[in-house]
């Protein structure tokens with residue numbers, strides 16, 4: 001399997017992430033020689049496809065459809081295997097591109113050593129340009145017992161479990177913590193989320209956070225904020241016992257069949273030997289880049305999670321665009337040109353957001369108008385059978401421009417893209433208010449939401 005490995009390529013890409021694979025295909029189609037080095041044959045296509053967005057969103061969808069966990073687990077694996085192969089083929093079929101399965105480490109600024117697959121074989125490869133796209137991995141805080149106790153998982157290892165944990169404790173109530181909590185609860189697990197932050201969803205406006213809290217706790221998810229996890233140990237039956245301190249100082253013990261650690265991610269620089277190339281990292285270990293995503297070493301770029309930017313697949317893709325335009329003398333060459341980007345937490349209903357929240361806009365000194373609408377007032381929400389949540393937007397009184405929007409309702413992850421276009425094109429909110437939307441759709445809620453301004 002695979003092409004012969006050459007000693008030199010025009011371009012070497014380390015890591016099969018979204019940005020790297022898209023860049024590999026683009027360069028190869030232009031006739032440039034490209035080596036795409038990926039350390040694991042289970043990771044062709046990168047994290048998103050294999051261990052992140054795609055498997056989680058598949059399971060979430062199946063949980064919503066009330067598919068039993070074991071069946072959903074199989075369907076998830078079918079889809080990730082299919083996409084993994086497809087991703088491999090899409091690069092390998094290009095005559096100018098080669099996928100090399102091995103772990104890369106720098107020897108010098110233009111040379112890497114690749115340890116091929118499981119074998120002891122090593123290849124030295126030089127390249128004119130090198131692009132680092134090695135992503136991130138779970139950050140595990142130093143809590144006593146966390147490394148040694150059985151049935152403690154990260155998002156990656158929990159997704160590999162074919163059996164549903166009956167009782168799941170999750171440390172961390174951010175993107176991963178909440179998505180997993182909601183998904184496992186829908187599959188039938190008893191879930192507790194422990195977060196060290198004093199408030200639940202501290203970035204959100206209070207009214208939004210309260211609504212999300214109401215929906216999740218209504219699904220019997222136990223959410224504890226200001227929790228300090230102190231110790232983790234196994235019981236006699238390999239259950240996990242978690243000891244944490246409440247805000248009041250009271251110590252609480254919880255027993256669970258599994259513990260998920262979802263406390264953020266850290267840069268995947270392990271074994272890369274960045275020092276050999278003289279590549280600088282920041283305090284957290286992410287590779288330092290300038291606005292054009294170049295490292296301090298000429299002809300080495302860093303794209304995706306590894307450069308310390310927002311950790312989303314679509315940001316990795318946009319990093320590709322920034323690099324592509326530099327290499328083709330086109331116009332979009334700096335992160336400073338990037339417009340506002342939306343995000344979505346895939347709980348049910350999804351919590352999607354773009355721009356400024358009410359509190360943030362006020363802190364920045366804007367004169368604002370705020371509109372809110374309960375999701376229950378949208379007829380499509382009734383058809384979809386989920387009337388929970390709310391829609392909220394913030395408009396600049398002086399300019400009539402939309403400053404931000406938070407949607408916690410069915411379809412929010414799609415709807416937010418409409419607001420993103422409106423904001424990024426500088427539209428007056430009245431354009432969104434007066435657009436004729438299809439009926440019955442969730443988007444037509446924008447007629448009523450913006451009519452309140």
Ligand SMILES: Cc1cc2nc3c(=O)[nH]c(=O)nc-3n(C[C@H](O)[C@H](O)[C@H](O)COP(=O)(O)OP(=O)(O)OC[C@H]3O[C@@H](n4cnc5c(N)ncnc54)[C@H](O)[C@@H]3O)c2cc1C
Pocket residue numbers: 014015016017018019020037038039040043044045046047048051052053054056057102103104105133134135136155176268270271272303304305306310311312313314316346
């Ligand atoms: C559970 C979970 C759910 C998520 N859900 C979403 C979502 O719904 N939407 C969204 O936009 N984002 C989501 N994210 C974030 C998203 O997955 C990441 O931001 C994105 O995958 C990062 O892509 P990347 O291009 O930086 O690199 P990655 O896709 O992480 O690829 C890096 C690759 O480099 C390889 N590699 C590492 N070191 C070496 C080396 N030395 N030599 C060779 N290869 C190496 C790795 O094996 C890996 O395949 C989620 C993340 C997680 C953990």
Ligand SMILES: NC(=O)c1ccc[n+]([C@@H]2O[C@H](COP(=O)([O-])OP(=O)(O)OC[C@H]3O[C@@H](n4cnc5c(N)ncnc54)[C@H](O)[C@@H]3O)[C@@H](O)[C@H]2O)c1
Pocket residue numbers: 141171172173174175176177179194195196197227228229262263264265310311312343344345346
């Ligand atoms: N839908 C999506 O787009 C999606 C889904 C999953 C992940 N992601 C990406 O992956 C990143 C990582 O996700 P994440 O959930 O691991 O990180 P996160 O930063 O979103 O959340 C981490 C949470 O853990 C808490 N925490 C940290 N240390 C703790 C401790 N010792 N005890 C208790 N709580 C603690 C924090 O207060 C925070 O709420 C996200 O920031 C996001 O960029 C995106």
